Amino acid sequence: MECKLIRPTDLDEALAAREEYTDGLPIAGGQSLLVMMRNRLISPGALIDLEPVEALRGIEVQSTGISIGAMNTCRQLIASPVLREEVGVLPSAARQVSSTAVRNLGTIGGNVCHNEPGADLPPVLLALNGRAVLRRRTHGREVPLEEFFTGYFETALEADEILCRIDIEHPNAAGVYLKHAISPEDLAIVGVAAVVVPDSERPGAVAEARIGIGGAAPVPLRASRTEAALKGAVLDEETARAAGELASTEVDTGSDPHASAGYRRKMVAVFVRRALLHAANQMMGNGHGAA
Amino acid sequence: MALLDLKVNGQEAQVEAPDTALLLDVLRERLFLTGAKRGCETSHCGCCTVRVDGMAVHSCVVLAARCQGKEITTVEGCGDGMELDRLQRLFLEHGAVQCGYCGPGMLMAAKALLERNPQPTLDEVKKGLDGNLCRCTGYTPIFDAILAYSRGA
Numbered sequence: 001m002e003c004k005l006i007r008p009t010d011l012d013e014a015l016a017a018r019e020e021y022t023d024g025l026p027i028a029g030g031q032s033l034l035v036m037m038r039n040r041l042i043s044p045g046a047l048i049d050l051e052p053v054e055a056l057r058g059i060e061v062q063s064t065g066i067s068i069g070a071m072n073t074c075r076q077l078i079a080s081p082v083l084r085e086e087v088g089v090l091p092s093a094a095r096q097v098s099s100t101a102v103r104n105l106g107t108i109g110g111n112v113c114h115n116e117p118g119a120d121l122p123p124v125l126l127a128l129n130g131r132a133v134l135r136r137r138t139h140g141r142e143v144p145l146e147e148f149f150t151g152y153f154e155t156a157l158e159a160d161e162i163l164c165r166i167d168i169e170h171p172n173a174a175g176v177y178l179k180h181a182i183s184p185e186d187l188a189i190v191g192v193a194a195v196v197v198p199d200s201e202r203p204g205a206v207a208e209a210r211i212g213i214g215g216a217a218p219v220p221l222r223a224s225r226t227e228a229a230l231k232g233a234v235l236d237e238e239t240a241r242a243a244g245e246l247a248s249t250e251v252d253t254g255s256d257p258h259a260s261a262g263y264r265r266k267m268v269a270v271f272v273r274r275a276l277l278h279a280a281n282q283m284m285g286n287g288h289g290a291a
Numbered sequence: 292m293a294l295l296d297l298k299v300n301g302q303e304a305q306v307e308a309p310d311t312a313l314l315l316d317v318l319r320e321r322l323f324l325t326g327a328k329r330g331c332e333t334s335h336c337g338c339c340t341v342r343v344d345g346m347a348v349h350s351c352v353v354l355a356a357r358c359q360g361k362e363i364t365t366v367e368g369c370g371d372g373m374e375l376d377r378l379q380r381l382f383l384e385h386g387a388v389q390c391g392y393c394g395p396g397m398l399m400a401a402k403a404l405l406e407r408n409p410q411p412t413l414d415e416v417k418k419g420l421d422g423n424l425c426r427c428t429g430y431t432p433i434f435d436a437i438l439a440y441s442r443g444a
């Protein structure tokens with residue numbers, strides 16, 4: 001059966017098509033979707049092209065944070081002056097996604113909806129308190145990313161919904177993303193994002209540290225017990241080491257041909273420690289910092 | 292099926308193809324432009340790299356229908372079809388081509404890089420070609436050819 005291509009001109013048309021074609025899928029950059037089709041893992045009856053949909057574009061600074069259209073490519077995230085200035089950790093992670101050709105077309109929305117273990121953007125967006133802004137024809141809803149990533153290649157996205165934007169908090173914080181992979185173009189064996197918010201009362205201490213972990217487990221996650229332990233802490237070597245150890249107990253690691261569960265667990269400890277120390281350095285280095 | 296209006300290497304072409312035809316298939320099988328090679332077909336190897344509006348893309352994971360209204364450039368668009376262009380000549384001189392399977396993709400990725408960044412460092416060249424694998428040359432001659440180009444050789 002031939003797969004149809006639907007090219008809506010605006011979001012309303014796209015949402016109507018999403019409702020109509022129950023065997024259809026939205027196509028963003030196509031970098032994962034077309035590979036899945038080629039490998040016969042999926043065979044949608046229709047592709048709904050999100051490229052022409054203006055409402056899914058743009059990066060807007062709002063009073064509460066930054067709203068990023070789902071169709072922004074990694075290339076656009078890297079080039080965005082606003083993101084570089086305000087949340088450097090996001091373009092820095094986008095730069096580490098796969099290869100130039102994939103970054104040229106692959107989008108933030110596709111990266112998040114595909115939810116492939118080891119993808120680079122989910123841990124960062126988790127650490128930035130990201131929220132998925134979803135729409136269906138009749139209404140919309142917002143889901144914190146922690147609830148959006150539900151399983152191995154699975155998300156809370158419903159069959160008639162489109163992810164329109166990812167909203168992140170204006171961090172006033174320092175942030176780092178570290179990727180551990182066999183080759184830089186590979187998915188992460190372990191990818192750790194650390195975002196630290198300085199304590200305005202006590203120089204050197206952190207009011208809050210947020211840790212997003214990808215690759216290590218089937219689903220990207222926040223290391224919430226570790227985060228709780230770090231509230232108000234001064235991030236020195238010893239604190240960061242202990243945080244890494246604690247974080248490694250929070251992750252339900254798995255084995256695959258790239259790495260064993262035990263190795264992944266160890267690498268979580270190492271990369272959480274390093275990411276926290278980098279982020280703390282950044283925080284001390286330039287006051288408000290740019291996550 | 293759909294009728295697609297494409298502009299490839301400056302020339303307009305109309306082709307009939309399935310709605311979700313891939314750019315690589317349309318180039319090779321409808322337009323007989325076999326410069327872009329078929330390798331992994333899963334966006335890993337880069338031998339299918341062409342440029343769309345100047346950007347290097349893996350044509351095995353691009354819908355041809357989306358390229359309407361855009362400029363598609365393949366390796367056949369280098370030089371004038373008879374004479375090699377300067378980058379192609381430098382590839383030849385530096386031994387950047389052994390079996391040659393990666394060559395068209397390497398050239399197109401290199402051109403996208405050099406247009407964006409005419410004086411790349413070695414690291415920037417490596418990053419610019421990170422979507423292109425070569426199983427023969429060990430990459431060094433390819434990087435050398437590109438750096439020689441940027442020095443005006």
Ligand SMILES: Cc1cc2nc3c(=O)[nH]c(=O)nc-3n(C[C@H](O)[C@H](O)[C@H](O)COP(=O)(O)OP(=O)(O)OC[C@H]3O[C@@H](n4cnc5c(N)ncnc54)[C@H](O)[C@@H]3O)c2cc1C
Pocket residue numbers: 025026027028029030031032033034035050070071096097098099102105106107108109110111112113114116118119120121157161162163164184185186187188333334335
């Ligand atoms: C060789 C290769 C290497 C890669 N390496 C990495 C890596 O190192 N790090 C990394 O992070 N990623 C990596 N990726 C994944 C890459 O970043 C993908 O392109 C990306 O995850 C998917 O984005 P896309 O825009 O291409 O989405 P598509 O492929 O178009 O879509 C992916 C899925 O999301 C759905 N979807 C997309 N957008 C929306 C939306 N707005 N609303 C609802 N559903 C939507 C689609 O229906 C589909 O199911 C790699 C991919 C390849 C092919």
Ligand code: FES
Pocket residue numbers: 328329330331332333334335336337338339340349350351352
């Ligand atoms: S054939 Fe397209 S990347 Fe390998």
Ligand code: FES
Pocket residue numbers: 387388389390391392393394424425426427428
């Ligand atoms: S020359 Fe053979 S793959 Fe590069």
